Amino acid sequence: MEIFAELGWLPRAPNDFSDQIKALRKLDGGSADSLRALAAHALDADQLLKLVRLLDKARNYGQPLAGLTPFRLGLIANSTIDFIIPAIVGTGLRYGLAIECVTGPFGQTMQAALDADSAVNAARCDAVLLALDHHSYAIGSTPGDADHAQTAIDSALTQLDAMTGGLRPHCPTLIVQSVPPPADTLLGSFDAVLAGSDLNQIAALNQALALRCADGSLHLLDVAALAARVGLGAWHDPIAWNMAKQPFAHHLIPFYADALCRLIAAIRGKSRKVLVLDLDNTLWAGVIGDDGMAGINLAQGDATGEAHLALQRYALALRECGVVLAVSSKNTDEVARQVFREHPDMLLREAHLAVFQANWDDKASNLKAIAQSLNVGLDALVFVDDNPAERALVRQKLPQVAVPELPDDPAWYVRTIAAASYFEAAGFADEDLRRASFYADNARRVELQAASGDIDDYLRSLGMTIRFAPFDAAGRARIAQLINKSNQFNLTTRRYSEAEVAALADDDAVMTLQVRLEDMFGDNGMISVVICRTRGTDWEIDTWLMSCRVLGRRVEQVVLDQLAALARARGARRLIGIYRPSGRNTIVADHYAKLGFRLDSEDTDGGQTWTLPIEEAGAGAAAALFAAVIAEGFGAGEHADEP
């Protein structure tokens, strides 16, 4: 995927985008929230146009578009902007703006700026964009003639100053564009050496434009940089220019519109301020709770390690610009902090973080708590997490939070986050430099102030299918791997070799379970393992472990339902739960209590025995959150009860 041109940081448009538009059209355009939700996807120019028609309809029907900031944008351009205008308006919704565009007659840029009664000046715009390119500035074609080139640039700047002077009494905010260099060379690399070449003239003009913006009286939309990012060859499209006088390739319109709207949002003070980072498989490769300090990878010199280090480096560079950093991770606090304190390869340290949040609550509640503790709105947060299910939960529960889509390969994390330019600035003050340190409070821990409420509807929307089977040869290697690797969600931390796993599977006095989970994001593979030893009518749970990746999905309850159904079918009377503290499994210290077991006894090492009479282990309500609960291979007449 082209990260820039295809807005790779945004979720893809839903397959039924057109149907959703039609459904909203029947509702007279729909609400501001529904328009914003659609605009939050990567949309092409046609889809943006549809969204704008919907917005027009909502306006015409007088829908209260509360939550959208009205914004009147004047456009003065020397090229065709008819294709671009709907894209700007549609993209504005992504940034909470209800943009209305005002333009003048084609080609009459000077009149539009200088005439006090021109449409743009009469409209009292919130901002005016001067979308001018090298055709307008009449520069170029003076190779080797430095004096003539300087005269051309001076006259281009005089023209620009006249235009901004004409606009300023009528409009508080003016935006100018830098000019992309040409894609076509005359003398090859020597273009850069030769005084007066197109390349050098445009470079000099861009430098002068940037200087005029330095005092804050003008804002710069750096179109030259946008063009460079996608490639000048892709940007300059001769057919688009010849046919429609369109200044750049049609397929880049959404990319241009996003950059413009993001700048407008920044001018309105709507830039993001806080970067919230997940830990496992985001800041490093691996899971600290399972893999330990020696097992996680963030090594200099290792391709995967370097990718994660690059993200840390990028976060630190943002911090230098005043972005506040925070951590939100499903982890045990001390375990996660140890990495920041002791791992020699870490670039990020606790002192860089305003909030350090490692717990087992859902991320939506956690992000709320972070926003409250920093005293910023949710719309100030950017949340970076490698786990698509966490991203989807936050997008659904807290649509105000920006959540970049991340590609599978961590090498592209920085490119993707940077392409979104969440921290677009309209200015830069000393205060920005100091902001991050204001907040740095030695990575304070934030307690939840309010739970985000019922997340059952979210779990239901995941379409989870859970599959139970006894141990078998096909699963043996993965079962042994989980048994020997899992540390956190592991009740007894008993390790068994592959041969022992095979023996357990053949032992009639032992009941085994391997559990797999699929959801809308794909197959999570084997995520839980249970081993029960039968002692008369007691079933003792020798081993119960689970991947922390699926924590909070109610998997434990459904596993218990399954276990109880099997035990009941085989005449068992009680389930016996064992908890053996290992120093790394505090997360499951209250596992059996939560599931309704009663504490039976406790030994001096902190080991606990819990019991649950089989008649009290009813089919729980959790099964209703799953699309399907499937048990296979337990033998005829021994299937689990249907949920």
Place this chain on the structure above:
Amino acid sequence: MPMSHEEIYAGLNGVFDDVFEYEGALGPGTTSDDVEGWDSIGHVRMILAAERKFGVRFQPSEVTGFENLGDLVAAISAKLG
């Protein structure tokens, strides 16, 4: 891959729905007068969408030469082989 004219019209129904939100019938005689929004800008939009839909590219001279939908369908059909 060659397509029948019926298949091309079926594809153009989707294009016209996408670009103009037009769900009426399309035929060889359909012109810009019949479809709201089919002005010079809408024409370029529609041509670009059709290029994507059918995987073809038009020369600028072709684009301005279409008198009605029948001309466009004939041109698409010729390009598809």
